[in-house]
Amino acid sequence: MAMAAGLGVLFLASCSVEDTTNSFQRVGLPEPASDNAVAIGNLWIGAWIAAAAVGILVWGLIGWAVLRYRRRANLLPRQNRYNLPLEIMYTIVPFIIIGTLFYFTVVTQNKVLEKQPDPDVKINVIGQKWSWTFNYKSADNPAVGEDVWNAGTVNQTPDLYLPVGKRVEFNLHSPDVIHSFWIPAFYDKLDIVPGRDNVMQVTPTKEGVFAGKCAELCGTYHSAMLFNVHVVSEAEYNAYLKSLVAKGQTGEVKGSVDAQAHGPAIQREERR
Ligand SMILES: [Cu+2]
Incomplete structure (x- = not known):
């Protein structure tokens, strides 16, 4: 023994x-x-x-x-x-x-x-019942020149793109209940609390597609609160942001309902 x-x-x-x-x-x-x-x-x-x-x-x-x-x-x-x-x-x-x-x-x-004062990429993440909205603050990115966004619904898992080797800052905001932003391969996880925006900084070190989840039981369709994280080269990252500009997904939106009102790309298919 x-x-x-x-x-x-x-x-x-x-x-x-x-x-x-x-x-x-x-x-x-x-x-x-x-x-x-x-x-x-x-x-x-x-x-x-x-x-x-x-x-x-x-x-x-x-x-x-x-x-x-x-x-x-x-x-x-x-x-x-x-x-x-x-x-x-x-x-x-x-x-x-x-x-x-x-x-x-x-x-x-x-x-x-640890927070770096000047991260390379800033993304305002909104965790809402029951999906995610990603606002890329890319107005000062010369390759893009505008803030762009992408959002999911319970029926449509959204994608999050991150450039490899760059310092990324997530500003986590919730308009409704407590959610939790979790990318298991990053190990790090942070709650998203209404009325209090939490900030997380991380540097993705490996290219690939990773799972993202809400790690706080937040309501009926909590299990649908998934997202796909694509860690890509800077060129691919910029190309993705430009594709959002081409779809008209510019500016900043505050949640999937808002996103549906703004964006022709998002279908009106949220469950009641
Ligand atoms: Cu949630």
């Missing part, structure tokens, strides 16, 4: 979310696709290593006590109480464990929440 436990800790210690295509080594986490994902993933694995080490020690001591002090005769064993050094030890050790976890959590949190 001790050997299996030791192997377990060794396995976890060899885990990292960086530079691995082996999902076992990432403990089942998705392949990280943003700068924050690596920091969050390694904090997660580190917490598992700490939990496994404590668990193995406790299970080991329980197993040892059960075997070593199993009943051999009908005699009552010697009764001990008030072991002061032991009591001090098991008061201090949890503080050390919590302090260590706290330290690494704060370091990771500071990195993840």
Whole structure:
């Protein structure tokens, strides 16, 4: 048992979310696709290593006590109480464990929440019952020259385009209830609270198509609150924004109902 436990800790210690295509080594986490994902993933694995080490020690001591002090005769064993050094030890050790976890959590949190004063791309995201609206603040992008938008409905999953390797700022706004903006491959997630716009910054590091979801049970069609994240080259990103200009989806809209009123591209098919 001790050997299996030791192997377990060794396995976890060899885990990292960086530079691995082996999902076992990432403990089942998705392949990280943003700068924050690596920091969050390694904090997660580190917490598992700490939990496994404590668990193995406790299970080991329980197993040892059960075997070593199993009943051999009908005699009552010697009764001990008030072991002061032991009591001090098991008061201090949890503080050390919590302090260590706290330290690494704060370091990771500071990195993840770090905001650059001048991000490359700004997108106003609206999470509304029950889809997403993406407003690309691209008026000062010389390749586009206008703010453009794209929106989904419960029947139409919207697309979100991001340029790879660029600092992206999401301004998260909700006109109705609490939603949560989550791209699992980025690991990072932030609630969208009515009356309070939250800001998230991230740098996508890998091209590809990733799933996006609402991570807050927000109502009847919560399960329809999906979006597709396309991380593409800058040229493809600009070409996409220009295609929105060509469709007439310029300016800024505040939600899918608004988007339907504005945009010929969006069909009126929202469920009642
Ligand atoms: Cu939602």
